[in-house]
Structures are given as structure tokens and as C-alpha cells.
Amino acid sequence: DGGITQSPKYLFRKEGQNVTLSCEQNLNHDAMYWYRQDPGQGLRLIYYSQIVNDFQKGDIAEGYSVSREKKESFPLTVTSAQKNPTAFYLCASSPGGASGIEKLFFGSGTQLSVL
């Protein structure tokens, strides 16, 4: 959907390297999410943030870190502690709980592979 930009589209990581995936939205949404998608696994929640300067771990947060210093931005860092990082990463946003609107808007995703 328009309004959420993920970059890069493809990313390669070397052993022991940290990499950061970018996610920017201009929809003025309060809530942002990071999901990991593996074939046949659906979407698994890594981290989420419901307001600026606050974020919470999802179901598979180990080996990942995030920040939410600005409302528009929610970057995800895949650290060297994540031993199996190859996956399709999706960022999403929604207006937030206070608005009562729970529809998720997704970015176009980043495919991360290990060299």
C-alpha cells in the first residue's frame, strides 16, 4: 500500500554482521510493526510500537532490535545473534488502538539473505 516505504528491497548479510532494514511511513499512523515471513510459516511478529519512544517484543524478538525515535520511522536491526536471518521482512503500520481502526498497511518488504 502507498505510504509505507521499505528499503532496501534486497539485502545480503555476511557472517557476524549487523544489518538495518528501513521502514518509513507518511500516513501519520501511531502503531508500527515488524513481521518475518518464511515459506509456509505465515507472518510472525518480531517487534511492535504503539507510540513514539516505546516498543515491545513480539513472538520472535531474539536477535533483533528496533528503535522508534520518530513517528514516521521504525528501523529494524538484524544482529549477528540472529543465526537464521534469511527471510522476507515486512513492516506495517496502523492508525492505532485509540482510533479504533485496526487495518494494517504493509510495505513492499525486504528480502534478507546470508552470504
Added chain:
Amino acid sequence: GQQVMQIPQYQHVQEGEDFTTYCNSSTTLSNIQWYKQRPGGHPVFLIQLVKSGEVKKQKRLTFQFGEAKKNSSLHITATQTTDVGTYFCASRQSGGSYIPTFGRGTSLIVHP
């Protein structure tokens, strides 16, 4: 976390046949959403159901929410090749904060 079971995982149909995917939960759901992801693409919101027994239609797509708000289905009548993709349901528990949990998805393959 909350488990939302979605079946089947894959479904092959001939163009013109109908298709149905189901989502089931052991707990009461506040609402349920459906998304479609085309091959190589990202999930796109289709619809949200909130009320017990609710039925909504979008052209050839019919969405239902069970009376007990523990299950939902998406039915496509007379499939077309443009229906190809993976269909996901997403939900949260009744009374919970909105942390959406997705089913594993059903991949629809339509043979011309």
C-alpha cells in the same frame, strides 16, 4: 501467543471452481481481518469482521464470522486466475490490545 489455525495450507482449483479457506481459534476473537498476498508481493487488507454471525460480500468473495466469534471463512465463487495468491486471516483476542496474530495462510493456485 494466541493461536489462529488456518486450513488448508494449499488449494489447487480449476478456473471456475469455488474455493474456501477457514480460520479457527480456541478463544473468542474481538474481530477478524482478511488479507491477500499476491506472489512476490505484500499483504493487502481485504476486510474486517466484528459482529457475531456477520457476513460480508465483495463481488465473488464472501466473508463470514462465526456465531461464537471463534471461526471465520473466506469463500470465492467461480475462481479466476487473478485470484491466485495467499490469503491470511488476522485477529486478536477479545479484550486484548491490538497485537495482530496471523494464520499461516492458504495458498490458492488456479489452473486455467
